[in-house]
Every structure is written in C-alpha cells, then in structure tokens.
Amino acid sequence: DAEITQSPRHKITETGRQVTLACHQTWNHNNMFWYRQDLGHGLRLIHYSYGVQDTNKGEVSDGYSVSRSNTEDLPLTLESAASSQTSVYFCASSESPHGILGNIQYFGAGTRLSVL
Amino acid sequence: AQKITQTQPGMFVQEKEAVTLDCTYDTSDPSYGLFWYKQPSSGEMIFLIYQGSYDQQNATEGRYSLNFQKARKSANLVISASQLGDSAMYFCAIFSGGYNKLIFGAGTRLAVHP
Numbered sequence: 001d002a003e004i005t006q007s008p009r010h011k012i013t014e015t016g017r018q019v020t021l022a023c024h025q026t027w028n029h030n031n032m033f034w035y036r037q038d039l040g041h042g043l044r045l046i047h048y049s050y051g052v053q054d055t056n057k058g059e060v061s062d063g064y065s066v067s068r069s070n071t072e073d074l075p076l077t078l079e080s081a082a083s084s085q086t087s088v089y090f091c092a093s094s095e096s097p098h099g100i101l102g103n104i105q106y107f108g109a110g111t112r113l114s115v116l
Numbered sequence: 117a118q119k120i121t122q123t124q125p126g127m128f129v130q131e132k133e134a135v136t137l138d139c140t141y142d143t144s145d146p147s148y149g150l151f152w153y154k155q156p157s158s159g160e161m162i163f164l165i166y167q168g169s170y171d172q173q174n175a176t177e178g179r180y181s182l183n184f185q186k187a188r189k190s191a192n193l194v195i196s197a198s199q200l201g202d203s204a205m206y207f208c209a210i211f212s213g214g215y216n217k218l219i220f221g222a223g224t225r226l227a228v229h230p
Binding site for chain 2: 042045048058088090092103105107109110
C-alpha cells in the first residue's frame, strides 16, 4: 500500500544545531507539504513543493528550508534550531494541483521535535 | 485571503447520538473545496470528507456528512451514531485554486461519552 513516512518520530536537539526531518511518500504524488502544529494554531504551512526542483514558502517559513530532488522525498531542514521551533511537524502529499479532488492531502504520522 | 473559523474548542456527545461540528469559511475564490480531517490521540491526521464549491449535493461518507450552506459560508461536519472511537480533534480546511494550498482551522476537540 502507498504511504507517507516521516522520520524520526521523535527528536530532541539543542539550540543552534542543524536538524533535518525526513519525509518519504510512495503515492507518486506531485505535491508535498510541511506543516507545524502548535496548540491554538491548528496546522500552519511551512514549505511546499509542486514537483521536482520546485519549492515554495508557506506562512511560517523563516528558519526552515526544503529541497526536492526526486518525487518521493521532501526533507525539511532547520538551519539553526531555536526553542520556538519546538513543535509537531507533519508532512503531507497530494496528487495534483489541479481540481479539488486532486488536492486531498494525505499525512504522515508526524515528528515531535523538542529544541532545548 | 482565505480563512477558516471553528468556534467550538471542545464538544461532547453521548455514544450513539449525532453531533455537529461547526466550520465557517471566508474566501473570494468562486472555486474552492472544504475538507475535514480527524486527529485521534495517536496524532495522525486522517482525511474524512470533502465538498467542492460547485457540488450540488452535500457530501456523505459513511457516518460523516457535510452540511454545506454556501450562502452562509458554512461547512459543518455531522457525525451520526457517535462511537467512542470518534473522540478526537477535528479540523476543517479550505482549498482554493487561487491560493493553491490548504488553510486549516484551529480544530474542535470531540469527546464521546459512554
């Protein structure tokens, strides 16, 4: 069965360190997204990609970067981790940017990141 | 800009009864979709149901139905015959072609009591 996998599931790091969260999907979806979830804010979009070599900033992109070198993977990098980046991170994918149905997003299980 | 508002931070319902979770939205795009996701305590986000702005009929998916009132800009989720396993956070989200991404509401926590 197709799926979307995030790793690690839990991560503890120190402020100032670089951290990379992995996201791998086997849906063969064009679109991939990274969100962070914090109490009272729902999910907020960090970065997204509509295909290989395409990346775009979301509403809370400062301090984060992504790269898309293949269809399956969209790693999220925190360049210099800050305590404000302690959160739960979700990766998602959808089939197509065209049409409502193609934009149903399927989510990974999430990564809980603590920055101390 | 697009916006989703979920005004009920928490709801509870008795097992086997129906419950309605509210969602109102704002968008200037005539073509959009509304989505509901469930997040149980285990943390994963599970897609439940969607409604397109041009769909004439309200969407249904098993025990889930979407009460779509376009003029009022509301897309409430109705869960019939609640089960204990329905206890979770529920998120409403909007997608429109003009913005090309999902915007989520803050969520409603539903507790189903036996």
